Amino acid sequence: MAGVTRRRVLGSAAVGAAALAGPRPARAADRPNIVFIMADDLGYADVACYGRPDLATPHIDRIAARGVRFTQAYANSAVCSATRTALITGRYQYRLPVGLEEPVTTRFTGGLPADHPTLPGLLRQAGYRTALVGKWHLGSVQDYGPLQRGYDAFWGFRGGTIDYFSHRGTDDKPDLWDGDVRIEEVGYATHLLGKRAVETIAASAKAGRPFFLSLHFNAPHWPWETPDDEAESRRIAGSNLRHFDGGTQATYRRIVAEMDAQIGRVLDALEASGIAEDTIVVFTSDNGGERFSDTWPFTGRKTELLEGGLRIPAIVSWPRRLKAGQVSQQPMITMDWLPTLLAAAGTAPDPACPSDGIDLLPILTGQAPERPRTFHWRYRANAQEAMRDGDLKYLKIRGETFLFDVVADPLERANLKARRPEEFARLQSAWAAWSATMLPERADSFSETYTGGQLADHFGAGTPRPGEGPR
CATH class of the missing domain: 3.30.1120.10 (Arylsulfatase, C-terminal domain)
Structure with missing residues (x-):
């Protein structure tokens, strides 16, 4: 994989600086819909178009075929809620107390500050309908929920994960919500999230204004359960959902395949509504892969700042603006999505909270060269x-x-x-x-890690310090 070096771009630096100032604001009629799909703990090579030979992901590959696939994409953190803080704020997560939690656990009673601008909030101010389907993980208390942080609608779970069948969280409490109301549904979580996303697209397409849909899957995060594993759900009920005695490579592949199938339903819904051409679709992950993931050609995994814990798949399509089938070596990071998507929508970050990321649109559209970061x-x-x-x-x-x-x-x-x-x-x-x-850093913040007793390939890892360890 070739790199983007300072020498290669020195001659075009002046052109790049001018183009990276951002595109001209879009006219209201040109504002695209945005569907942002985030997988949970998906490794860099856990998608066929990133080189996984034994795993078919035709629908994720469809997004790549229609748009741009990044080969040097990074997560803002090696764990989920810290990266999600960077995604929704467009800034380094270390600027906010919630971002110091690695990740947020059920004992944490804080969340995103109410006065901090967010990606959905800024898009809503620009006239977008905003909805989150799936994982929130930026505060379990209602005052810190998605409806209080820029989303018009929310259907999903507030914590870090849920059992795919019982929909209970790591504290063994029900964690499925419609807005601020706890609900009960029967079904496999990945299927339920896909169904709700399709319904949201159908309703939004008729509303006459652009929409922003965050579809944040639980998959392929533990517990290791396929649609055929309801017995496993019953076995681990009331115990640690992390279940180090569960899962197989085949189970993991099936979990990813089920997510890919739901992404196919979402893409089909965009086509059926006649809005696919004017919709930006992003697919990515929140951090590097977990224990069954494929992070090749890197070493390391979730909770580690080795490349395998940080490198993620990142794909974006926008048929009306982006050339299909591109492969970009441009280094990018999760917090780039906020300025990039806001620019596409004809708006910009709040000057009081400038983004630490950059607007990638000039590079994606060929108006500016790739550059080192x-x-x-x-x-x-x-x-x-x-x-x-x-x-x-x-x-x-x-x-x-x-x-x-x-x-x-x-x-x-x-x-x-x-x-x-x-x-x-x-x-x-x-x-x-x-x-x-x-x-x-705060000594009382949580920071997840693994020990040699949990993962055999971590035999050299020492005893965690206070505040470190498994959830």
Whole structure:
């Protein structure tokens, strides 16, 4: 996979800077609908179009065939709610207390501040109907719910996961909601979310104004249950949904396939409503893969700042504006979606809370060249630090430090810090300067990790510190 280096773009930097100032505002009649689909814990290579030979995902592949597939996409965090904080605010999650939770657990009583602008809220101000179907995970208390943070409608679950059949959360309490009302439904969660999304599209298409639909699946997050595994749901009822004694590769593939089928229903609904041409469809994941995921050609997984914990599939289609079948090597990150989608809708981030991401539309439409980027991460468990600058990456885990060329060495095997000490020192110093501009880490925040007793390939992992560990 070729990299985007500073040398390759130096000659066109002036052109890129002008184009990246953003497209002209769209006329009201040109505003696209937006369907933002987020999988949960899906690994980089868990989709056929990213190289998974044993897993058919024809409908996700359909989005890629119609649009742009990113090969250097990153999550803002190695866990879910922190990335979702960055998605909805367009900013580094470390700017907000909720973003310091890795992830938010049922004991956390806070959430997104009421006065902070959000992607759905800004789109609603621009005249969009907004709806969330699926996972929220940015505050379980009603005052911090999706209806209080920019969505007109919500149908889904507030916590980090639910059982696919009982719809109970990690605290063993029912967690399925229609707005602010707890409900009971019979059915496999992935199917129910797909059904509700199709209904939302049909209703929104008749409303006469653009809509923004967030479809945030539980799949393929644990518990490891396919539509044929209701017995497994009963077996683990009342116990830890993480069930380290459950799941298989075949189960995982089936969970992904069921999600892909529901995405197919959503795409078909857009076609049936006659709005597919004018609808932006995004597909991505919230972090790197979990224990059954395929993160090749990377190492690491969820909760780790190795590439496998951060690299994610990211695909966007917009038939009216974007050329079909593109593969982009442009490095991007979750928080880029807010300025990009707002620009497509003819609006912009709130100046009081400027985005830490960039508007990718000029690059996606060919008005600007690809360019190098700089990204930063922290993760409290195992004292992790990371920064990517161009093709180089600074990494620190449990006191050990590294410098990698993640384009030439995506497996992160060749530690270059002794061979390139000046560049290592530069990145380490730059990371520290950036971190000083964020909220400090809190000892009382939660930070998820794994031990050797849970995952055999983590045999060297030590005992978690207070506030670290499994949910």
